[in-house]
């Protein structure tokens with residue numbers, strides 16, 4: 289199965305969300321940036337590489353969330369999410385229609401790629417549990 293990594297990148301109290309462009313698969317759906325794991329590549333190396341390529345951003349991996357297997361009409365994938373940190377909010381937009389820093393509380397209002405929905409929910413639960421401590 290296709291393996292894809294994605295990054296929930298945190299900067300201060302915001303996280304980065306990206307809208308796929310009109311000419312990509314899943315056009316205009318929102319996602320966490322990332323991409324396909326190459327043959328022989330570690331998932332961790334993949335996400336660091338993809339974020340550098342797509343956004344010119346250096347990230348540090350903080351933790352890994354639960355992978356999601358999702359079956360779209362035309363393909364299936366395993367989506368592997370990482371929570372990551374960056375120390376600058378400045379990125380390049382190279383492939384996406386829009387890229388935004390948003391508050392976690394705003395995450396549910398975006399039209400997510402279906403595979404991302406359980407990841408958004410797991411992340412929100414983590415953030416909320418932390419607030420209630």
Ligand SMILES: Nc1nc2c([nH]c(=O)n2[C@H]2C[C@H](O)[C@@H](COP(=O)(O)OP(=O)(O)OP(=O)(O)O)O2)c(=O)[nH]1
Pocket residue numbers: 292293294313314318319320321322323324325365367401402403404
């Ligand atoms: N990057 C990313 N892809 C996602 C997410 N959710 C989701 O269903 N996908 C799907 C969309 C794409 O079909 C596939 C990832 O492909 P991609 O186009 O982002 O990856 P890539 O840069 O390695 O691809 P390529 O253009 O080099 O072929 O996974 C997500 O949150 N992030």
